[in-house]
Amino acid sequence: MATDTTTTDVDIAVVGGGIGGLTLALALRERGIDAEVFEQADELREVGAAVALAANGTRILERLGLGDELAAASVVPTELQYRHWRSGTVLAGHPIGAEYARRFGGPFWGIHRASLQRTLSTAWGPERLHLGWCLTGIADGPDGVRLEFGGDRTVRARVVVGADGVRSAVRGYIGGGAPVYSGTSGFRGIVPTGALPSLPAPRAVQFWVGPGAHLLHYAVGETVNFLAVLDGPAEWPHAAGLGEAGPGELDAAFAQWHPAVREMVAAVPQSPRWGLFVLPPPPRWSRGRAVLLGDAAHAMLPHHGQGANQTIEDATVLARCLADTGPQGYGTAFGRYERLRRARTRAVQRAAWDTSAALHLPDGPDAAARDERLRALDGWLGWIHGHDADAAADALTDARR
Ligand SMILES: Cc1cc2nc3c(=O)[nH]c(=O)nc-3n(C[C@H](O)[C@H](O)[C@H](O)COP(=O)(O)OP(=O)(O)OC[C@H]3O[C@@H](n4cnc5c(N)ncnc54)[C@H](O)[C@@H]3O)c2cc1C
Numbered sequence: 001m002a003t004d005t006t007t008t009d010v011d012i013a014v015v016g017g018g019i020g021g022l023t024l025a026l027a028l029r030e031r032g033i034d035a036e037v038f039e040q041a042d043e044l045r046e047v048g049a050a051v052a053l054a055a056n057g058t059r060i061l062e063r064l065g066l067g068d069e070l071a072a073a074s075v076v077p078t079e080l081q082y083r084h085w086r087s088g089t090v091l092a093g094h095p096i097g098a099e100y101a102r103r104f105g106g107p108f109w110g111i112h113r114a115s116l117q118r119t120l121s122t123a124w125g126p127e128r129l130h131l132g133w134c135l136t137g138i139a140d141g142p143d144g145v146r147l148e149f150g151g152d153r154t155v156r157a158r159v160v161v162g163a164d165g166v167r168s169a170v171r172g173y174i175g176g177g178a179p180v181y182s183g184t185s186g187f188r189g190i191v192p193t194g195a196l197p198s199l200p201a202p203r204a205v206q207f208w209v210g211p212g213a214h215l216l217h218y219a220v221g222e223t224v225n226f227l228a229v230l231d232g233p234a235e236w237p238h239a240a241g242l243g244e245a246g247p248g249e250l251d252a253a254f255a256q257w258h259p260a261v262r263e264m265v266a267a268v269p270q271s272p273r274w275g276l277f278v279l280p281p282p283p284r285w286s287r288g289r290a291v292l293l294g295d296a297a298h299a300m301l302p303h304h305g306q307g308a309n310q311t312i313e314d315a316t317v318l319a320r321c322l323a324d325t326g327p328q329g330y331g332t333a334f335g336r337y338e339r340l341r342r343a344r345t346r347a348v349q350r351a352a353w354d355t356s357a358a359l360h361l362p363d364g365p366d367a368a369a370r371d372e373r374l375r376a377l378d379g380w381l382g383w384i385h386g387h388d389a390d391a392a393a394d395a396l397t398d399a400r401r
Contacts, residue, residue, distance in 0.1 A: 001036055001155075010036045011327050013147060013157035015135045015170055017044060019051075020294030020311035021163035022120035025128070026064050027319035033327065037124065038149065040134035040164075044121050049190050050225035051113050052205065052218055055385045057309035059106030060316045063390070069119050074109035075219045077205045082374050085210025088200060088258045092374035096205070104385040110205070110218040110225065135164065138173045138290065145289040159330045160290045161318065163311075166241070166279060168296035176282025176292075181236040182301055184276045184356055185243075186229045187250045189268035193222055196267070198259040208261050211362040213253055215261050216303075226264055227302065228254070229276070231360055236275040245273040276301055278353065281346055286334040293318060297341075300349040303356050304384060310345050313389035317341055320393040340393055348384055 001008045012028065014021045017039030025035045053061070053074075061070055082091045094100075101107045121129060137148035144156040162170020166179055193202050205218040217226035230253050237243065250270045254261050279299040285292050294311030317340050321333040361367040373380055 007146075008153075008155045009144070010155055010157045011159065012036070012322070013038060013145075013155055013160045014163055015147070015160060016163035016165060016168075016294075016296070017041070017121070017129055017131070018163060018165060018294070019116065019120065019308050020296075020315055021161070022117075022124050023061070023064070023312050024161060024163060024293060024315035024319060025124050026066075026120065027060075027316050028322065029124075030064060031319055031323035033319070033323055034128070035161075036128050036130060036155075038130045038133040038135065038147075038155070040132070042132045044117050044131070045114070049113065049188055050110060050218070050220045051116060051308050052305040053109045053111060053116075053312075054305060054309050055101065055104035055106035055108060056387045056389065057106075057312040058109055060312050060389065062106060063316075064123075066119055066123060070109060070111065070116065071107065073115040073119070074107075074111040075203065075221065076107055077110060077203055077218055079201060079204040080377075081201060081204045081206045082371070083206055083208050083258070085208050085213075085257050085261070088208075088260065091209070091371040094377045104382070105388060108205075108385075110220045112220055135169045138170065140288040140290075158289065158327045159322070161293050162290060162296045163293045164296055166277060166295045166299040168292065170290055171279075171282065171292055171296045174282060174284065174287040174290055174292060177280050179241075179277040179279050179299065182276045182278060182353070182356065183234060184229055184231055184301075185233065185236075186227050186274040186276055186302070187245070187265070187271045188225075188227050188274065189265070189271055190220070190223045190225050191264055191267040193219065193224055196224060196260060196263050198263055199224070200260065207359060208258065209359045209361075209367075210257060212360050214303075214359040215254070215257075215264070216305075217264065224264065228265060229303070229356070229359075236277075238275065241275050241277060242272045243275060245270060249273075276356075278349060281342065281349075285338040285342065289330055291318070291330075291334045291337065298345040298349050300345075301352040301356055303359065304348060304352045304381065306348050306352060306384060309384075310348055313344070313387070314341055317389050317393045320390065320397065324397045336393075336396055340389075340396055344387070344392075351384070
């Protein structure tokens with residue numbers, strides 16, 4: 001970074017060193033553009049156990065040269081299965097593995113968030129990753145956007161990317177609504193597979209679906225990572241996404257469910273309750289020299305396992321657009337980026353929202369119609385997992401030459 005006594009000058013400042021910020025930095029570097037990443041935390045630590053990466057995300061990570069390392073740390077599930085909440089009957093099942101990778105252009109991985117974070121940050125290296133830098137102020141100027149990080153730390157950047165998550169400070173500057181509570185909440189846990197004697201197909205990704213709730217799990221190493229989602233509470237009483245739950249509330253919610261589900265939720269101490277929020281699309285993704293990426297632009301419900309995957313898609317597309325124009329052509333680059341990403345992320349966000357209700361239907365004709373849709377993978381998820389974000393960006397930018 002070039003510095004004078006008060007201000008540091010950078011070309012591209014990425015605010016947030018999460019999955020999106022680091023993937024963007026790597027994708028920019030791959031295209032010959034340097035960036036500086038500013039992360040508020042003093043050390044990178046991922047909350048929330050594990051993450052499922054689908055072909056639309058893994059194909060990009062493979063292209064960035066991270067495939068071998070991530071594959072070694074991941075579990076490829078045997079199948080994607082939807083099961084009846086009480087009987088355990090398979091309502092729909094789709095093999096994952098070589099056939100999935102061939103069909104959708106990349107593997108499906110279950111991976112600890114810490115492993116993913118470590119791979120990304122190691123690949124990026126420490127020199128341009130500034131830990132303990134929390135963005136507190138932002139203002140545009142004729143020769144760059146001025147970023148304040150507390151104390152006397154100020155950065156002037158030609159371009160700033162807000163990859164700073166659901167409570168984004170950059171979004172506050174660009175304009176956009178506050179997070180919206182979905183009326184649902186989740187509990188998470190990691191259970192040794194050996195503690196689940198009733199669990200059929202322990203290495204499959206499984207959704208157990210029933211009235212007012214569902215439970216998703218997948219294998220990570222010799223453990224099973226689960227997310228249990230319940231309707232309610234009707235209002236979210238806490239300031240942030242994490243809140244308390246009454247003693248035994250999770251066990252009680254699943255008391256009538258299949259033994260495998262009961263074993264899973266009983267095997268770990270009850271986690272805090274996660275309020276599930278979305279961020280509606282802002283009127284515009286950029287303002288002047290600032291642009292949004294990932295959860296800061298479109299935080300979504302986790303029911304298609306797509307928040308991180310969409311963030312990775314954003315990163316490769318924004319890098320492609322900025323490489324095409326150069327950082328000085330940011331206005332054109334931001335316009336193309338938004339054109340490529342707005343409709344896609346909105347469609348996935350909506351689908352995840354609608355899925356919440358569909359997975360919580362009581363037994364009956366509506367549930368039977370849903371099961372029919374679940375059995376058609378291409379119709380249900382293929383449009384999400386098969387999307388090639390790089391090819392879409394190439395097509396648009398090549399057409400504009
Ligand atoms: C329960 C649950 C389960 C999920 N499961 C999946 C899944 O299976 N698959 C999937 O694809 N997605 C999943 N997601 C979504 C996924 O975790 C997010 O979409 C993804 O992490 C978004 O990445 P991001 O980089 O945009 O934001 P984040 O990962 O939130 O990173 C933002 C970073 O910015 C930093 N930051 C914030 N403010 C500032 C500031 N002012 N200054 C500097 N730095 C700042 C933060 O410290 C953080 O490091 C799940 C989400 C939830 C809640």
